[in-house]
Amino acid sequence: MLSRTADNLFWLSRYVERAESLARILETTQRLASLPAAYGGLTNEWESALATAGASETFFAKHDEATQDTVVAHIAFDRDNPSSILNCVETARHNARSVRTALTIEMWEAINGAWLELRRMADRKLEGEELTRFLGWVKEIGLRFDGSAHRTMLRNDIYDFSRVGMLLERADNTARILDVKYHLLLPEQGEVGGGLDYYQWSAILRAVSAVTSYHWVYRQSLKPWLVADLLILNDQMPRSLAACYAELVRHLDHLARSYGRQGEAQRIARSGRVNLENGDIRSVFQSGLHEFITKFIGDNNRLGAAIHAQYLA
């Protein structure tokens, strides 16, 4: 396969995944922001949304204050924000068009349809119920695209590259959503494990659609370290870092087998998986959750660079 084709497939899936993740971040923030002050309102949720979405810089270049309206507009539709939902879907669609024949009709229709619809909506001001509906719709883009890929693609290198892109992005996003805790500084007199904390952790679970899963797995009330355990180390949870890396290793190994050679990408992914498999949530918290996540995001980027050098350039 042409390196450019693989590169397009890889980024196509990454951007679709990113768009979905951005919608989840906005959803979480909207929920947190609606809490009464006693339960965690009055803090800087919208600023933390920007930090999680990696959009603080582009945002504050044109706005002074982070409010719901300005942040939603910036993350959803702003063309000056390279990672706005609109730009993600547009870039995904552009990539899809370049590799049209490597995609199945269903995948193409999922992404092209989303793009056409989104262009119609762009620049509309989203509030209240309309915002909720919009975010639900964006999440469905991911479901439709992913589902089409899963149900219609040949299991060859085309499939592997598109899954690898999706998984790498998903691991990055889960890590960032967890890191929200760091950006969302507790008020000074806030009580650790108190009401505010509880709702923030619960919002994080909701962001990754894992509230029910949490109760199935742990059968107890929300504990910060168990939420972190679920999202970092539990490989039954499809968005956990452990699950992403188990799958990444599987697809990279499949590529290595079909091409008959291994490289840096396989080594980095395997060592990442081993760390997560042997990890223990207590030590993660002891050495600092934020530090753990920062290191993970760095390693994840290194894996992306290795995949690029090995296959996509």
Add this chain to the structure above:
Amino acid sequence: MPRAFDEMTLADGSIRSAYAKLADWLSGAPADLLQYRVKEAELLFRRIGITFAVYGDQQAQERLIPFDIIPRIITAKEWSILTKGLEQRVSALNRYISDVYGKREILRAGVVPEDLVFQNEAFRPEMAGKTPPHDLWVHIAGIDIVRVDSETFYVLEDNARTPSGVSYMLENREVMIRLFPELFAKHRVAPVERYADELLATLRSLAPRTSSADPNVVLMTPGVYNSAYYEHSFLADKLGIELVEGRDLFVRDDVVYMRTTEGPQRVDVIYRRIDDEFIDPLVFRPDSALGVPGLMSAYHAGNVTLTNAVGTGVADDKAIYSYMPEIIKFYLGEEPILKNVPTYRCREPEALKYVLDHLDELVVKEVHGSGGYGMLVGPHASKEQIELFRAKLKASPAGFIAQPTLALSTCPTYVESGVSPRHVDLRPFVLTGSDGARIVPGGLTRVAMREGSLVVNSSQGGGTKDTWVLDE
């Protein structure tokens, strides 16, 4: 203007035998059935993809070309004459280009004036004295043909660079088979679906002699923003070959490679859908990012086949066109099977005088123009337009040719007011490999959707039809 020859209904109202079953079916079909099928056709085009590069896409500046659901029918006998004529013509084109870049016998014999070759913008001095693999130049030709009566076909134009439109021939047929199975059951229509296989066989036959037994063939596109990008990706898909852009290729030691996920892979044949000027910035336009530095050097070393060859444009402009009958006689010693439209070369003073005196009757075309731009259709033109062209002609007569206004044949076409005759032309595709010529029975029929219009180009509102060559 007198009534044009209609391919279905003769002047006396009788139906030509090739169209008997179709006419019968049309007269029995309720109006809403046709309308319904038109809608279905549109849906199908969207589904199978011809619009994927098109609809909703403002960046590509492309739109869906109208498709007419009534097929155009050509008999087996007519087709066999066309086939012989096309093979003859393309064979002469190949000999001519080889000669122009080689011994130049035709110029020494004074058959074609030298300045038409050496001052031609499409002449590539880089190719002088060079021979491409197998000494073949035009591997894929699209020859535009018009019909004026039951006997006579004229060649309107030769396309020897990168003719497009073959995807419509293939897609139109797919859609028709789905929409009108009952009509196919009544006719024995020669299939066109082998085109992809024939093209691949042709391309493989052209591989340099140094390449492996299993040559690597690729299709090179300028990229997604090209207006024919859809066709490029369609063909690459049908042929099962890689669709590459310039940046996917590189040259090392005069060998061309493509960058793949498994490392560099040698490329033997490049079916390039990109003009000469853009293929290699080291030789042609240095500002072009579409090409591959060093490609011409690999080409001259004989390590890669470019198809069509570099420099074929020297054979397909409208001035050279007028010499085609002489060119065929010169190389093949045969009379042309397909006629040329009589052409006045305005570069010749007598012809110019005649043209200026008869502007209201003639069609005047720019020698280097294409796509139906820069053209005067005398009988349909206003006084101002005629005077504008008179001035242009006087300023640079060598830039123009003129032809009598042909009564292009018409075919029944579904338009808003019902079924009505519209003017058509035909572009069959001629493939030439080291193992001979291949022509798939069919082609692209273009139809001028506006009543009375003679301009079939899609850029001017033309549509397409499926072209049925009967097998008996």
